[in-house]
Amino acid sequence: MAIVSQNEKQLVAESYIMNVYDQIKQRNANQPEFLQAVKELFKTIQPVFVQHPEYIKYGILERITEPDRIISFRVSWVDDRGKVQVNRGYRVQFNNTIGPYKGGIRFHPTVNESIIKFLGFEQIFKNALTGLPIGGGKGGSDFDPKGKSDQEIMRFCQAFMTELSKYIGPDIDVPAGDIGVGAREVGYMFGQYKRLNSYQAGVLTGKGVGYGGSLGRTEATGYGTVYFVEEMLKEKGLSFEGSTVVVSGSGNVAIYAMEKAESLGAKVVACSDSNGYIYDPDGIKLETVKRIKEGERGRIKDYTNEHPHAEYFEGCNGIWSIPCDIALPCATQNEIDVESANILIQNGVKAVGEGANMPCSLEATDLFLENDVLFGPAKAVNAGGVAVSALEMSQNSMRLSWTFEEVDEKLREIMKNIYRKSVTCAEKYGYPGNLVAGANISGFLTVAEAMMAQGVY
Known part of the structure; x- marks a missing residue:
């Protein structure tokens, strides 16, 4: 058997990553935010493929950069003047290799497929860094809450959830808040989900403490x-x-x-x-x-x-x-x-x-x-938010509530662990002191190993 030198391994890894990125650019030419997120990851992971050439054979990069599915839907609602308004809603279910899709919902006029894919892609690795069993997803709408009345926001959230509810669940996909979506919006969406389905506390996180939310979220x-x-x-x-x-x-x-x-x-x-x-x-x-x-x-x-x-x-x-x-x-x-x-x-x-x-x-x-x-x-x-969202999911599953101090202590330990893992991976893979590379590699390895273990699907 021919012995492959370290230099040859590096050239193979570099060529593979460049080829995959070129394919992604061609497929997503009009999605600059998504391409930025992919490029940021790809800049740092070459040493991983030198040490794990099996990832190339099993197409880990091609698979991890393509969402499991992208859901786009019309959201029709009525404003205070009685006029029908139409917005566009999205949910990107990117990767559930280590757990149900988990990621926020953003209401902002700039929201489009590129931004939702960028956020969902980042979420895969952010969630993996927490050490908790949650996959990556994201959602949102080009609806702008600014200048809207509470009644308009409620009607929009109800219309949005009527469509979104078909695709989510406590063990499938668990949304939360993001820009433009706070406790008020989550409450309206949770209420609508309950009207359409049975009571399932764990279907959304960021809820009010009085109805299944977590202290400290x-x-x-x-x-x-x-x-x-x-x-x-x-x-x-x-x-x-x-x-x-x-x-x-x-x-x-x-x-x-x-x-x-x-x-x-x-x-x-x-x-x-x-x-x-x-x-x-x-x-x-x-x-x-x-x-x-x-x-x-x-x-x-x-x-x-x-x-x-x-x-x-x-x-x-x-x-x-x-x-x-x-x-x-x-x-x-x-x-x-x-x-x-x-x-x-x-x-x-x-x-x-x-x-x-x-x-x-x-x-x-x-x-x-x-x-x-x-x-x-x-x-x-910024992984602390989704970390405590996952802790909220745990509390919902166990039908109990932890104190603020208990949640805060768990959060602090999770953030310390993320820092340590980032430092360790940066040093191991040749980027001492570079936490960008360390975080990328640590999150990527967690997901890649799980993907290898579960086979091609």
Whole structure:
């Protein structure tokens, strides 16, 4: 038998990955967000195929990048004027190798098939990193909740769930919230699911605590973001204590990332919404932000009405020009581009943790890594939300409820484990200190091994 050299193995792996990516580009030429997610993974996994050439034979990459199914449906609903409105709904059931499809639902006018596939693809590996038995999926609609009445949102959610309910279930596919979908929207969808089917608490997560939800779920993604970054900082002898932090966004993820960072001794000086950002050099008053965004559903500029010493700026990109030690992008994808990354680096940023889904462009990510900025990638950093969603599923299955402290402790341990696995895989596969590569490889290996074990289907 001919002995294949290490160099030959590397060439075979490189050629295989390039060929698969070329095929994906041809098939998905008009889906830039999905292609970005695929490219981000493919940049780091060549060493895996050198060590596991059997993955090539069994077409792991071809299979893992093609969704099990994509469901697209019409959502017809009636607005307050009695006019029929039509939106488009999606559910991408990407991969259920290690458990039922699990991923949020996003209501936003930018939602299209590319974005839902990008989010669903990321979800496969994010969920695998948690160590919990959940597969990857995602859903949403181009419906915009902004400016809609509660009754309009209820009617839309009911119409959306009427279609979606045909494809989901506690052991099949378990949706949750995402941008534009909070406790209110989840509640409306859960109520409609019950009307159409028997009571099944585990069909949705992110529910209200009074009807099957988990304590700690609201805080989970934001807290988990800070727990991961805290581990990253410890490695370099740094901490949140005394650090200046900038957080983009002002939804659940941002609010509770700010809350946890402040509890660890940091001063958060800026946050934003889709219109602009506020800068408070004395430190953001979180209770004001919570009341404006959670209670009044207002705009972040209203903060300056109560705190006139703070400044409000139109537009979002400028938030990254504020000098900080730690940047936590918690708003949306690709919010930090090369220009913003360069400004952060010039201003001495020490760490960046992606609280949102891939908020840094690939080029921005490379810049941070090249300049020795501690960088936590989204699929690892923001896995806390889906981790506690899986804990909610467990509580629903067992018909019990854990205390906030129990959930928070489990979350913290999960985030520590994700960090350790990312560090270990980065070192083992030739990327010491590169948590992007480590998280990609750790999540990918978990799913690939399960796919190998289960055969081709």
